[in-house]
Amino acid sequence: MRKSLQNPKIIKLTLPDGSLREFPMAVSGLEIAMAIGPGLANAALAIRFNGELRDLKTEIYEDGEFSVVTLKDEDALELIRHDTAHVLAQAVQELFPDTQVTIGPTIENGFYYDFARENQFSSDDFEVIENRMVEIIDQDLPIERKIWNRDEATNHFLSKGEVYKAEIINDLPEDEEVSVYRQGNWLDLCRGPHLPSTGKLPKAFKMMKLAGAYWRGDSNNEMLQRMYGTAWSDQKQLKAYLHMLEEAEKRDHRRIGRELNLFHLQEEAAGAVFWHPNGWTLYRTVQSYMRIRLERAGYVEVNTPQLVDRTLWEDSGHWEKFRESMFVTEDEEKVLAIKPMNCPCHVQIFSQGIKSYRDLPYRMAEFGSCHRNEPSGALHGLMRVRAFTQDDAHIFCTNEQITSETKIFCDLLMSIYKDFGFEDVIIKYSDRPQVRAGSDEVWERAECALKEAVEAADYDYVLNPGEGAFYGPKLEFVLRDAIGRDWQCGTLQVDFVLPERLDASYIGMNGEKHRPVMLHRAILGSFERFIGILIENFSGRFPLWLAPLQIVVASITDEAASYAEDVVAACRAVSLKAETDVRNEKINFKVREHSVAKVPVIFVVGAREATNRTVSIRRLGGKEQEIVALAQAVDTLAMEAAMPSLLSD
RNA sequence: GCCGCCGUAGCUCAGGGGUAGAGCGCGCCCUUGGUAAGGGCGAGGCCGAAGGUUCGAUUCCUUCCGGCGGCACCA
Numbered sequence: 001m002r003k004s005l006q007n008p009k010i011i012k013l014t015l016p017d018g019s020l021r022e023f024p025m026a027v028s029g030l031e032i033a034m035a036i037g038p039g040l041a042n043a044a045l046a047i048r049f050n051g052e053l054r055d056l057k058t059e060i061y062e063d064g065e066f067s068v069v070t071l072k073d074e075d076a077l078e079l080i081r082h083d084t085a086h087v088l089a090q091a092v093q094e095l096f097p098d099t100q101v102t103i104g105p106t107i108e109n110g111f112y113y114d115f116a117r118e119n120q121f122s123s124d125d126f127e128v129i130e131n132r133m134v135e136i137i138d139q140d141l142p143i144e145r146k147i148w149n150r151d152e153a154t155n156h157f158l159s160k161g162e163v164y165k166a167e168i169i170n171d172l173p174e175d176e177e178v179s180v181y182r183q184g185n186w187l188d189l190c191r192g193p194h195l196p197s198t199g200k201l202p203k204a205f206k207m208m209k210l211a212g213a214y215w216r217g218d219s220n221n222e223m224l225q226r227m228y229g230t231a232w233s234d235q236k237q238l239k240a241y242l243h244m245l246e247e248a249e250k251r252d253h254r255r256i257g258r259e260l261n262l263f264h265l266q267e268e269a270a271g272a273v274f275w276h277p278n279g280w281t282l283y284r285t286v287q288s289y290m291r292i293r294l295e296r297a298g299y300v301e302v303n304t305p306q307l308v309d310r311t312l313w314e315d316s317g318h319w320e321k322f323r324e325s326m327f328v329t330e331d332e333e334k335v336l337a338i339k340p341m342n343c344p345c346h347v348q349i350f351s352q353g354i355k356s357y358r359d360l361p362y363r364m365a366e367f368g369s370c371h372r373n374e375p376s377g378a379l380h381g382l383m384r385v386r387a388f389t390q391d392d393a394h395i396f397c398t399n400e401q402i403t404s405e406t407k408i409f410c411d412l413l414m415s416i417y418k419d420f421g422f423e424d425v426i427i428k429y430s431d432r433p434q435v436r437a438g439s440d441e442v443w444e445r446a447e448c449a450l451k452e453a454v455e456a457a458d459y460d461y462v463l464n465p466g467e468g469a470f471y472g473p474k475l476e477f478v479l480r481d482a483i484g485r486d487w488q489c490g491t492l493q494v495d496f497v498l499p500e501r502l503d504a505s506y507i508g509m510n511g512e513k514h515r516p517v518m519l520h521r522a523i524l525g526s527f528e529r530f531i532g533i534l535i536e537n538f539s540g541r542f543p544l545w546l547a548p549l550q551i552v553v554a555s556i557t558d559e560a561a562s563y564a565e566d567v568v569a570a571c572r573a574v575s576l577k578a579e580t581d582v583r584n585e586k587i588n589f590k591v592r593e594h595s596v597a598k599v600p601v602i603f604v605v606g607a608r609e610a611t612n613r614t615v616s617i618r619r620l621g622g623k624e625q626e627i628v629a630l631a632q633a634v635d636t637l638a639m640e641a642a643m644p645s646l647l648s649d
Numbered sequence: 650g651c652c653g654c655c656g657u658a659g660c661u662c663a664g665g666g667g668u669a670g671a672g673c674g675c676g677c678c679c680u681u682g683g684u685a686a687g688g689g690c691g692a693g694g695c696c697g698a699a700g701g702u703u704c705g706a707u708u709c710c711u712u713c714c715g716g717c718g719g720c721a722c723c724a
Contacts, residue, residue, distance in 0.1 A: 112719095120653070211719030212652025219721040223652050226719070258660075267697080267715040322724060341724060375650050375722060376715085384723080469724055493724090520724090557681040584681070592685030606683060618684060625684065 013066040026059045030196070033068045043070040045195050046079055053078070055145055055193045071202060071233045081106035083143070083195050084133070084205050084231040085113050090186040091132035092227075096121075101188060102164040102215065102224055109241060110205075110230035114213055116164060121225050126207040129227075133205070140199025141184040145192060153178045153189065164215065165189050204238040205231035248483060253535035254381040260540050260597060262548070263382070271379045271386030273528055281548035281577065283527055286534075287367060289419070289643050290391050290524065297412050299365040299393055304345030306369065310335040315502055316344040317437050321470055325373045342368035343495075343520060346394045347502040350516070355506040360516060361397035361405050367527070368392045382532030389527045395519040396504070399449065405519055406453030406475075406492060413490050413523045417479055419644040420534065421543065424480040427459050428488075430467035437471050438497040446494045447473045449517075469520075471497040477523075481537040489530060493520040540598045541620060544641045547600050551578040551637065553615070554590040556606035558582070563610035567603055570630060574638040595620060601637065 010022050013032065023032060029047035033040050033056070046056050050064040053075055060066070069075045085104035092115060093099050104113030115121070148156070150169060157165040168189060169178055181190045183198055195201065208228045215221040232238040249255070257263050262279030265272070275283060294301065307329070313319040318326070318340065327338040339345065346364050355362065369389045378384050395405050410427075417425055429451065432443045450473045454461050461475070468474050477490030495518040498504075505513045524530035534546065544550055551571055555564045561582040571578035581590050587604060594602050603615040604625065615633050617626045628636075 123654075209718060210653060213720045214651075217721075219651070223720075225652075228719080265716090270715065318724075325723085343724090372723085377650060377652095377720080378722065379716090471724080554684085556683055559681080586680090586682045586687065587684055588682085589686060590684085595685055602684080604684060608683085616684075623684090 011060060012063045013060070014064070016067045023060070025061055028059050029054065029056045029066075029068070032060075032066065036068070040068055040070070044068045045070060045076055045200055046193050048075060053193050056196045057145075058193075076233055077231075078106055079193065079195055080201060080205075080233065081111040081231045083198070083201055084229060085111040086181065086183065086188055086190070086194070087133050087136050087198060087201065088129065088207070088227065088229060089113050089115075089188060090136055090183065091129050093186065095125075095128060095132055100162050100164055103168070104188075107228075110208065110228060112213075112226050112228045114215070114224040114226045116215075116222070116224050121210055121227070123207075123210050126210075130205075130207055134203060136184070137198050137201045137203055139184065140197050142197045143181055143183045143194045145194070146180045146182065148178045148180050150178050153180065157189065202232070202234055204233065204235050205229055206238065206242070251483070251536045251539040252381075253383075253532040256535050256540040257382070260548075262535070265381070269387075270376070271374060271384075273382060273385060273387070278548040279531075282534075282542070282546060283531060285546055285548075285643075286524070286527060286531060289646075290367075290416075292643070292646060293412065293416055294365050294391075294393070297363070297408070299363040301365045301367075302346065302349055303366060304339070304342060304349070304368065306338055307336045308339055308345065310337055312344050312348075313337050316347075316498060317471070317501055318344070321435075321437070327371050327373055338371040339368070340370055340372045342366050342370065342390065342392045343394055343498060343518065344502060347498065347504050347518075350394075350396055350504055351502070355396070355516075357398065357506055357508045357514070360506060361395050361401050362516075363393060363395045365391075365393035382528045382535075385526070385528050388529070391522055391524045391527065393521055395521065396499075396506075396516040397519065398514070399517055402449045402494060402517060402519070403453040403456045406450070407457035409492055409519070409521055410454070410457045410459055410475075413477055415645060416523055417477075417490075421537065422479040422481070426478045426480075426486075427454065427461040428464040428467075428476040428478060429454060429461045429473070430464040430469075430476060431473050433466050433468050433470060435470060436468070437501075442496045443473070446496050450475065450492075450494045469493050469495075471495045472520075474520075479533075481533060482539075483536075485536075487533050489525040489533070490523045491521065491525070494518075495520055542598070542600070544600050544637070545643050547598075548577065549579060549597075549599050550576050550641055551601045551603055552581050552590075552594045552599050553578060553603045553605060554581040554587060554594065556587050556604065558584075559607045560605045560610045564605050567605060567615060567630060570634050571637075574634055576634065576637055576641055591618065603633070 009025050011025050011027070013021055013023060015021060023035070030041060030044065033044040044056055046069040047054050047058060048067045048069055049058070049060060053069065069079065085106065089101045089104055093101065096117060098117055098119070100116040102114040102116060104111060154166050154169050157169065172178065179190065179192060180187050181192060181194050206229060208230055211226050211228065212223045213226040215224055230238065230241060232241060257279065260278060261276050262282065263273050263275045265274065291301065310319055313326070322340060326340050329336050329338070346366065349364065350362065367389050369387070371387050374384060374386050379386070397405050414425060431447050436443065454475055464476065472493050472495040474491055474493035476488050478486050478488045480486055499515050499518050504516055506516050508514045534542070553564045553567045555561050564580045564582055568578045568580050581594070583590070591602060598620060600620045602618040604618060605615055609615055613630050614627050615630055617628055617633060
């Protein structure tokens with residue numbers, strides 16, 4: 001490099017518009033920007049060279065693709081957020097000198113910074129901190145990158161009492177440069193890149209929340225204080241983001257669950273759901289639908305005990321691995337555990353009566369009610385509970401059947417998700433975790449089998465290394481909801497271990513005993529959580545087939561009350577879920593109330609409708625009404641309310 | 650489990666060392682009104698639980714329970 005500096009030569013850069021421009025070697029990003037135009041140079045935040053984001057002042061020594069990053073670029077957000085995190089850290093250290101800095105990365109929609117400090121921060125401190133941040137931005141401090149000698153850097157941070165930074169330097173790979181960014185009197189160890197000065201920040205940020213976080217994400221380490229913030233290119237984006245958060249809060253399943261009277265939770269049964277009539281109706285609809293789909297897919301349904309002796313859990317390996325999160329009780333002489341999962345019990349059923357290879361694949365389903373003693377801090381509405389019901393099943397099959405069963409399962413799952421309105425699904429393939437049961441050889445076999453299967457099934461998947469179940473590799477099915485959030489629901493896990501441990505066998509074609517393979521699989525995951533997801537996805541406005549109350553028949557005056565009863569009877573005769581509203585209230589009031597309650601259809605009936613045997617149909621969210629003969633209205637809606645996938649096949 | 654915040658009427662929340670307030674909802678009365686809130690009156694609270702400080706605690710302190718936001722965990 002020295003050598004080439006002594007012999008200046010020309011480098012060729014391709015700009016985003018495709019044009020090629022020549023510059024002397026070691027030209028800086030800023031100089032290039034100036035050469036292109038002073039306006040661009042002024043707006044320049046950083047550069048992208050051969051795909052990599054770099055500081056604006058980075059010198060360039062070779063040909064390549066070059067672009068200037070300004071506020072208009074997607075890339076800018078990453079820079080802004082990272083810089084805002086630094087400004088936050090500077091503000092915090094200026095205001096609270098007893099604070100140590102640790103790390104402050106960008107995250108989706110913003111950034112955080114973890115601080116170590118004896119005293120607790122409070123969110124009341126945010127206002128002061130934000131004000132100081134604005135001051136730092138207004139000072140327009142130049143941000144300078146320096147490469148430091150490793151020992152110098154360590155000593156510098158240690159001398160300032162920054163033991164976390166020193167530890168980070170110590171753990172950097174030997175060949176990595178130790179770079180430091182200085183802004184004013186404040187500096188931070190950082191890889192970069194950063195903006196040229198604090199004044200380039202658009203001041204469209206907001207400190208959001210304060211939370212604890214373990215140093216290096218390890219619960220054995222001390223807890224730091226994490227500050228979350230959001231940052232954007234301009235005020236408009238910031239406002240839009242804050243508005244989006246408000247909207248997301250409105251579809252929170254806990255709020256809608258209360259508003260639509262679906263369920264409640266209370267402290268006497270933390271982590272367990274009290275399903276109200278509406279919620280239970282929804283639950284039963286989902287369950288009935290699943291039952292039909294499973295029956296059609298060749299599953300048999302079983303039901304197994306809640307309380308099972310510890311010996312079975314010892315045999316299965318759960319006692320050793322998951323004892324902590326099992327609810328355990330005893331009678332006079334036995335120790336019993338409430339089942340945390342269904343698989344050991346399913347093996348018991350499988351093993352009753354010797355199975356033949358002719359019986360395989362044997363698809364055993366259970367809407368299995370399970371309990372797991374989840375850590376108190378993990379509980380969250382319906383999404384994370386201690387008492388739940390899985391749409392669980394175990395497919396007992398031969399090695400050769402893994403591929404076809406995997407494909408059949410993936411197809412079933414995709415079809416079911418589609419019926420619930422989820423079309424955007426990704427598959428993750430997770431292989432052996434650190435802590436696991438079974439030999440490496442068995443794992444090798446299981447991993448290959450599953451990988452082959454998913455590839456044969458012709459679905460795309462992404463790798464998720466080290467995240468498999470303790471007994472086998474797995475596929476995870478992640479669906480994307482209406483506002484773009486991902487939820488992992490379905491799973492398929494190959495298990496050679498449990499059949500071995502619980503001695504499951506079948507008689508093969510050759511008359512000898514063989515081990516079946518077990519495929520653990522779920523589609524919804526748990527009913528509780530899946531219903532939570534449905535609530536948030538639809539924001540409580542369920543499609544007709546899922547709506548717990550489909551039609552309200554609202555009378556205008558008492559004159560129509562008895563006709564309203566007739567209409568409800570006609571609906572119920574075709575299994576439409578209908579109620580009357582013959583209260584002494586104005587029709588405006590009734591329409592509003594049932595609209596707020598997100599009832600999909602309101603039939604308004606007055607004297608005219610009663611005389612003509614018609615109904616005035618009003619759809620949720622619609623403004624128009626349609627007058628239709630009762631019989632026809634009921635027919636149409638009954639068709640519409642049918643479970644998807646069940647009419648056609 | 651860990652850190653922070655919170656716990657007051659069915660719900661959403663205000664208040665604050667001298668035993669409590671609003672809106673919505675609920676009940677009753679008037680109103681029978683044609684597609685998103687008609688009017689009046691009224692009931693409703695061991696201020697999460699247990700200890701402590703105090704003449705006196707819902708208010709201050711401690712512990713516990715639960716909720717919320719994260720972290721860790723998630724067979």
